[in-house]
Amino acid sequence: EVQLLESGGGLIQPGGSLRLSCAASGFSFSTYAMSWVRQTPGKGLEWVSSISGRDNITYYADSVKGRFTISRDISKNTLYLQMSSLRVEDTALYYCAKGRTSDSWGQGTLVTVSS
């Protein structure tokens, strides 16, 4: 059974940094593309970043480019999202999702950016 478990969210001041993790199990983690998607009441679901399978090419939404970095550790079966220069508008529930067609999602981790 595929399982994705996010962690690392919390309350952070504007300009701060945070690293999200997504522990994956139940599938061949290294061969699948993985993504981060965030959800807010106002903007709904928004794609944030993806990393391709095998060759680990990374992609970012314009809204986070230059501030967020996606990566994976195959030895730990874990996906990461390093977030820096955080803004109030980054406040959201962050999900990791598996595959190019997002067939599985985690339960999410809440990031709140506020002073």
Next chain:
Amino acid sequence: DVVMTQSPLSLPVTLGQPASFSCRSSQSLVHSDGNTYLSWFQQRPGQSPRRLIYKVSNRDSGVPDRFSGSGSGTDFTLKISRVEAEDVGLYYCMQGTYWPLWTFGQGTKVEI
């Protein structure tokens, strides 16, 4: 970016009756490989999104057969043949044709 537009945004339903909602994309979702990567997700209150339908009309494992997807090009529909109480929640369409630039519809809220 491809814009996904869902309608209606809110859908009152009656238990046992059918329900249908629409999703339109601003560009064709036919991929160069011939597939159309349009998915539907259900998000029950307090839960994360769960994929119900992929590539327009394929049900995910464990999804009841009362859910069906149809459409082509830019116009897509999700139908529930007989609404049950557990179907309450938000339903989103998502295009994956232009991966990694996934885009989502605003969601349709289904309530009894």
